[in-house]
Amino acid sequence: MAGNSNLHAANKAKKDEFYTQLSDIANELKHYKQHFAGKTVFCNCDDPYESNFFKYFALNFNSLGLKKLIATCYNGSPVADTQMSLFEPDEPYGKPQKTRVPHKIIITEVPDANGDGATDLADVEWLIKNDKNVLTTLQGNGDFRSAECIELLKEADIVVTNPPFSLFREYVAQLVEYGKCFLILGNMNAITYKEIFKLIKENKLWLGSCLSYSAFQVPSDYEEKSNRFWIDETGQKWRSMGNICWYTNLDIKKRHEEMDLYKTYSPEEYPKYDNYDAIEVSKTANIPVDYSGYMGVPITFMDKYNPEQFELIWTTDRGGDGMLDYIKLPHTRYDAPVVKGNGLYKRIIIRKKQ
Numbered sequence: 001m002a003g004n005s006n007l008h009a010a011n012k013a014k015k016d017e018f019y020t021q022l023s024d025i026a027n028e029l030k031h032y033k034q035h036f037a038g039k040t041v042f043c044n045c046d047d048p049y050e051s052n053f054f055k056y057f058a059l060n061f062n063s064l065g066l067k068k069l070i071a072t073c074y075n076g077s078p079v080a081d082t083q084m085s086l087f088e089p090d091e092p093y094g095k096p097q098k099t100r101v102p103h104k105i106i107i108t109e110v111p112d113a114n115g116d117g118a119t120d121l122a123d124v125e126w127l128i129k130n131d132k133n134v135l136t137t138l139q140g141n142g143d144f145r146s147a148e149c150i151e152l153l154k155e156a157d158i159v160v161t162n163p164p165f166s167l168f169r170e171y172v173a174q175l176v177e178y179g180k181c182f183l184i185l186g187n188m189n190a191i192t193y194k195e196i197f198k199l200i201k202e203n204k205l206w207l208g209s210c211l212s213y214s215a216f217q218v219p220s221d222y223e224e225k226s227n228r229f230w231i232d233e234t235g236q237k238w239r240s241m242g243n244i245c246w247y248t249n250l251d252i253k254k255r256h257e258e259m260d261l262y263k264t265y266s267p268e269e270y271p272k273y274d275n276y277d278a279i280e281v282s283k284t285a286n287i288p289v290d291y292s293g294y295m296g297v298p299i300t301f302m303d304k305y306n307p308e309q310f311e312l313i314w315t316t317d318r319g320g321d322g323m324l325d326y327i328k329l330p331h332t333r334y335d336a337p338v339v340k341g342n343g344l345y346k347r348i349i350i351r352k353k354q
Contacts, residue, residue: 020162020185022052024210028246029056031209032183035158035250037065042156044144045163047073048105048135053161058124061110068108070152075102075141102142104152105135144171153178158250160184169195172247176204181250183208188243191299192315192346196247200302201312207302208246209254245303258309261289270295274338275331276316276324278349292354294327296337296347313349324349 041057048054048071057069105128110119113126128134140146144153144163153159153174159182163171168186173195175182190196191207199205263269265288270279278294281287284301294313305312314323316337327349328334336343 020052022055025052025056028183028208028210029160031252031254032248032250033064035181038067039157040068040070040155041066042152042159043069043071043161044149044153044159045074045161046071048103049073054105055121057160058107058110059121061107062119067157068106068155070104070106070156072104072138072142072144072149072152073102074143102138102140103135104138104142107134144174150174150178153180157181158183169193172196172199172205181248183246183248183250185244186247188245188299188302190247191302192317192348194318194321197312197315197318200305201314203307205247205249206255206305206307208248209252210246256306256308258306259284259287259304261287263288265291271339273329274341275329275333276337276349277327277329278337280337280339280344280347287352292352294349294351296344296349299346299348301348301350309353311351311353313351315346315348317346 043051043053043057046053051071054069054071057064057066060066061069107124107127110123110127112119113123113130116122138146138148140148143149157180159175159180162185165187168190171184172186175184176199191200196205263286265279270281270288270291272279273296276294276296278296279291281295281297284297284304287295287297296316299315313327316324317335318324324334331338333343336345337347338344
């Protein structure tokens with residue numbers, strides 16, 4: 001059983017091995033610069049030799065005014081066989097291995113080691129190779145749930161990473177348990193997870209500034225699927241995932257911007273659900289300005305959600321757990337909204353604040 005368990009865990013880790021592009025990280029992080037001065041940042045799902053999260057914070061360590069940068073590598077993290085690496089590591093962490101030895105990198109400064117008047121990746125590489133306290137092996141496997149990584153988490157102020165999508169609920173629960181600020185990537189469908197939506201409803205979590213519809217680099221042994229997968233001219237494999245977004249509890253300007261509503265309500269354009277006392281709004285942009293009752297909107301509404309403008313009620317695919325009992329109409333189905341006998345995709349029930 002233990003062998004099977006380890007095999008399943010390894011397979012799951014491979015499927016979750018997505019490398020975020022530096023441009024996507026930079027586009028999002030530029031909205032949060034005020035949050036990082038004097039803070040310790042932890043990238044706890046990131047092989048520092050491959051991770052663009054580590055690369056971003058190492059490059060911007062001084063400009064952000066960071067106190068400390070920590071990154072940890074999970075045991076079995078595949079070694080890239082293309083041009084993804086930040087720099088060429090020395091043994092025992094180098095490319096001759098198929099997988100990484102679990103390790104951590106802790107940086108408290110990025111000096112101008114080569115004296116060229118600027119700090120860049122060459123200075124980071126020099127620091128790692130010459131300061132024996134910067135890179136050390138982990139005693140455990142580097143899993144974010146391990147005791148060793150939890151101790152590092154306690155030390156951190158802000159966690160920024162692309163966590164395993166298959167462990168998203170557990171990952172967020174840990175961040176909340178330890179009261180950490182965070183900026184992480186996740187599947188947009190996670191909005192409707194009961195545990196995640198509860199946090200959003202309580203204003204403990206919200207969507208970040210940018211929706212990420214870009215591509216992720218994947219390992220060479222990644223399974224080829226559909227037209228969302230391709231190989232570029234260098235041989236690097238890519239996977240497009242069009243439903244990925246940023247989740248955070250760091251405040252940003254966008255969260256307080258009100259939507260401009262211009263549509264007016266009519267029963268013909270906004271039919272009522274067969275199973276819920278709410279109207280169907282098929283596009284976020286079409287929320288009527290003059291309707292004060294319950295409305296079902298797509299989950300992409302959360303990208304425009306302002307807690308001062310709208311009240312979140314619950315999600316229809318969780319309607320069977322009692323949270324929407326007071327707006328249910330007699331029906332045999334509550335796992336999705338139904339209009340004239342036709343089931344629709346999951347919706348978020350909202351109401352405008354008066």
